[in-house]
Amino acid sequence: MTDSAAAWVVDTSMYTHLSRAGYLNLLHQLAPGGIVIVPTEVDAEIQNGRNKYSGIVDPAALPWVKRTVLTEDEEWTQLQVKAALGGGPLEHLGECAVIACALHRGHVALLDERAAITQADLRGVQARDTLWVVIEAYATIYGENRDQAIAVVDALLATNMYLPIENGMSLFAHAYEKGLLPRD
Amino acid sequence: MDKTLLGQRLAEARELAGMTQDAVAKELKLDRAAISLLERGDRNLRVPELVTLAGLLGRPLSFFVEPPVQAAVNRRAAPHAEHDSTLRLDVEVDQFAGDVRTMLEMGLLASADRSPSARTPRTHVEAERAATKFRREAKLGEGPVGDLGQVCEMFGLYTWAPALGRSGPDGACVEVEAHGRVAAVTVINGDADSGRRRMTLAHELGHWLFGDAYDAQAGLDAEKRIDSFAIHFLGPRSGVTRVWREHSERSTRDRALIVGVEFRLSWTAMIGQLRNLDLITHKERERLASDEPKRGDYLRLGLSWPDELAAPYLSPVYVAACLNGYTAGDLTAARTIELLHGLITTNDLPHRPDDKLRLRRAFEGHEALTR
Numbered sequence: 138m139t140d141s142a143a144a145w146v147v148d149t150s151m152y153t154h155l156s157r158a159g160y161l162n163l164l165h166q167l168a169p170g171g172i173v174i175v176p177t178e179v180d181a182e183i184q185n186g187r188n189k190y191s192g193i194v195d196p197a198a199l200p201w202v203k204r205t206v207l208t209e210d211e212e213w214t215q216l217q218v219k220a221a222l223g224g225g226p227l228e229h230l231g232e233c234a235v236i237a238c239a240l241h242r243g244h245v246a247l248l249d250e251r252a253a254i255t256q257a258d259l260r261g262v263q264a265r266d267t268l269w270v271v272i273e274a275y276a277t278i279y280g281e282n283r284d285q286a287i288a289v290v291d292a293l294l295a296t297n298m299y300l301p302i303e304n305g306m307s308l309f310a311h312a313y314e315k316g317l318l319p320r321d
Numbered sequence: 322m323d324k325t326l327l328g329q330r331l332a333e334a335r336e337l338a339g340m341t342q343d344a345v346a347k348e349l350k351l352d353r354a355a356i357s358l359l360e361r362g363d364r365n366l367r368v369p370e371l372v373t374l375a376g377l378l379g380r381p382l383s384f385f386v387e388p389p390v391q392a393a394v395n396r397r398a399a400p401h402a403e404h405d406s407t408l409r410l411d412v413e414v415d416q417f418a419g420d421v422r423t424m425l426e427m428g429l430l431a432s433a434d435r436s437p438s439a440r441t442p443r444t445h446v447e448a449e450r451a452a453t454k455f456r457r458e459a460k461l462g463e464g465p466v467g468d469l470g471q472v473c474e475m476f477g478l479y480t481w482a483p484a485l486g487r488s489g490p491d492g493a494c495v496e497v498e499a500h501g502r503v504a505a506v507t508v509i510n511g512d513a514d515s516g517r518r519r520m521t522l523a524h525e526l527g528h529w530l531f532g533d534a535y536d537a538q539a540g541l542d543a544e545k546r547i548d549s550f551a552i553h554f555l556g557p558r559s560g561v562t563r564v565w566r567e568h569s570e571r572s573t574r575d576r577a578l579i580v581g582v583e584f585r586l587s588w589t590a591m592i593g594q595l596r597n598l599d600l601i602t603h604k605e606r607e608r609l610a611s612d613e614p615k616r617g618d619y620l621r622l623g624l625s626w627p628d629e630l631a632a633p634y635l636s637p638v639y640v641a642a643c644l645n646g647y648t649a650g651d652l653t654a655a656r657t658i659e660l661l662h663g664l665i666t667t668n669d670l671p672h673r674p675d676d677k678l679r680l681r682r683a684f685e686g687h688e689a690l691t692r
Contacts (some may be wrong), residue, residue: 203349216368221423223656226369233368251650251676259426268683276689301676317684
């Protein structure tokens with residue numbers, strides 16, 4: 138846990154896939170203060186997900202998940218991010234709420250959609266995605282034990298989460314190939 | 322942007338969509354009073370409701386919620402004495418200026434490198450000199466400008482040509498600035514005749530190159546000199562004279578038709594330029610002006626030209642930048658199609674390669690890994 142860091146606001150995709158993969162607790166273990174924030178828009182999307190898939194934990198049942206309502210200023214930012222992302226009336230609302238909340242409250246946005254991350258970057262909001270959380274777990278909780286990180290990635294892929302790798306093993310293969318991790 | 326401006330834009334978009342407040346209210350299952358309050362800036366709507374309303378009015382959400390481009394605000398505030406305009410043109414300029422600003426902010430379009438010393442010519446001689454200089458910069462030689470939209474992009478001017486009606490306004494141009502990057506946008510009437518569209522675009526290019534896009538103070542004289550720049554840019558003295566002389570065996574009228582098609586100029590612009598260059602007399606110009614050619618006159622000579630800048634048209638570099646933003650993952654499919662004004666559909670979108678940047682980011686910023 139890095140208590141000095143900014144709080145984490147999590148989007149639907151990361152929450153539901155980690156939950157379905159059985160690794161939701163990583164967020165609790167890694168987030169500053171052990172708390173993650175879920176805007177009501179994300180909560181609504183999670184509830185929709187719970188109607189489709191088993192294994193998604195209700196945020197209301199977790200004492201370390203804080204649900205929050207956007208302020209008027211945050212809603213306006215949410216609207217502008219929504220304009221930048223386009224799509225139907227309900228599309229991207231969670232991501233837009235996460236970025237708006239993170240921007241106004243100085244939090245870190247946990248997002249996976251690349252276009253949403255671009256919007257976070259443009260607004261100076263620090264954004265992290267699910268693979269980053271896995272690598273953070275590898276570096277801290279798992280004591281750089283690759284097998285445990287590989288198991289998380291494979292479990293996420295088994296939930297049909299889109300990740301830019303084919304399997305857990307290839308995560309480290311790509312990392313060494315690209316010089317992202319030092320070789321043993 | 323405040324709720325008042327949002328309300329104004331909703332009212333304008335509703336007017337352009339030809340809908341009453343009652344009709345909008347009915348579609349959204351709201352009271353008419355709610356729409357009225359919304360347009361006055363006295364009511365909030367939830368995000369999904371606003372998205373639905375934007376879709377109903379045929380405009381992207383960004384048009385309603387993004388702050389306006391300052392130059393577009395100035396343009397609207399200025400009297401249109403020398404610049405015929407309509408609400409439709411104003412709205413198209415606002416929207417396209419916002420689109421280009423988005424692309425500049427995202428670094429998907431490069432900043433224009435415009436000469437800060439260029440000024441509106443004070444004489445027709447200066448206008449011709451400026452046209453020659455900018456043609457040289459664009460490496461156009463003495464020949465016709467093949468793809469004017471593309472040439473304008475080289476100078477940082479991006480074009481959107483929607484259908485504004487046969488008798489609609491010709492066009493407008495404004496400067497856009499974002500994060501220290503600058504460009505210009507022009508909206509021209511894609512329903513006008515081809516030659517007129519090219520003259521309008523060359524004219525708007527002049528406004529941009531001379532640093533007065535959009536200059537509310539530009540008077541009729543300045544407009545005439547920019548017209549002069551435009552005709553010399555499209556039909557340069559050396560090139561027009563050469564083609565004119567190459568067809569000396571033909572009648573004056575046929576020669577004018579041939580040169581006009583070669584340089585893709587309207588009949589009026591062509592005979593005007595022939596007179597400017599002293600290739601025809603005043604009398605010949607008057608005679609030709611009263612004898613406007615029909616389609617068959619061109620076909621008889623085996624002449625045709627591409628229907629350039631016809632509605633809907635967007636600058637090719639702008640289109641490519643939008644699609645590159647999509648393939649890089651910076652733009653969603655829906656937003657890409659909005660930015661391309663519906664020119665392509667979801668099915669036309671290019672293949673998206675794997676996001677390797679995402680993999681790199683996953684390994685950045687881990688304190689435990691850098692210890």
